[in-house]
Amino acid sequence: MELTLIITGGVLLGCLIGLSWFAGSDAPFVPTKQEKIKKALSLIPLKNKTFYELGSGDGRVVIEAAKMGSNAFGIEQSWIRILYSRWKAYRQNLPNAKFIHGDIFKQNLSNADLVFIFLLPKGVEKLEPKLKRQLKKEAVVITQTFHFKNWKPYKKILISDKQESNALLGLNKVEGDFWLYRK
Ligand SMILES: C[S@@+](CC[C@H](N)C(=O)[O-])C[C@H]1O[C@@H](n2cnc3c(N)ncnc32)[C@H](O)[C@@H]1O
Numbered sequence: 629m630e631l632t633l634i635i636t637g638g639v640l641l642g643c644l645i646g647l648s649w650f651a652g653s654d655a656p657f658v659p660t661k662q663e664k665i666k667k668a669l670s671l672i673p674l675k676n677k678t679f680y681e682l683g684s685g686d687g688r689v690v691i692e693a694a695k696m697g698s699n700a701f702g703i704e705q706s707w708i709r710i711l712y713s714r715w716k717a718y719r720q721n722l723p724n725a726k727f728i729h730g731d732i733f734k735q736n737l738s739n740a741d742l743v744f745i746f747l748l749p750k751g752v753e754k755l756e757p758k759l760k761r762q763l764k765k766e767a768v769v770i771t772q773t774f775h776f777k778n779w780k781p782y783k784k785i786l787i788s789d790k791q792e793s794n795a796l797l798g799l800n801k802v803e804g805d806f807w808l809y810r811k
Contacts, residue, residue: 680743682743686712740767743763767811771807780809
């Protein structure tokens with residue numbers, strides 16, 4: 629009886645952790661591919677700049693930005709992904725990669741030089757007025773796959789060697805499509 633309870637509890641806990649790994653209020657966790665991150669970030673000089681990623685997932689973009697010499701911050705609502713990201717930064721000896729647990733809409737971004745976003749259209753739309761209001765002059769924003777409706781980008785790039793769609797995002801969108809905006 630006790631063993632059955634322990635096994636059931638373990639399975640339930642495993643399901644909970646599994647589900648929370650993918651959950652996200654303004655987008656589920658769908659990571660950007662590593663080779664695309666490098667190419668997208670190399671478009672902007674990052675050395676000694678302040679970089680923010682809104683919805684930092686497993687930390688891979690923030691870690692790459694930190695390796696490029698920026699003071700990099702990831703904001704993420706999933707504790708499990710925050711802890712994993714912090715562990716990766718620690719293992720790679722990157723004290724300039726910092727991860728903040730919280731809601732991206734509550735974060736003050738007035739010191740950001742570059743902001744990176746990969747969220748679903750609803751989240752991107754909600755962020756547009758906040759970023760326009762809060763960011764300093766000359767700050768750059770990069771959106772991926774889903775873009776601002778009213779803000780005109782100064783650059784659009786497609787980093788993809790083949791047509792890819794993403795079932796997890798539920799839409800037949802091409803990944804690796806990055807748009808750049810300047811405040
Ligand atoms: C599509 S994933 C992108 C992950 C990462 N940016 C990347 O490109 O590899 C979106 C991430 O945003 C997080 N997220 C969604 N809404 C959020 C919110 N309101 N506050 C904080 N994080 C959020 C999700 O938990 C998820 O990890």
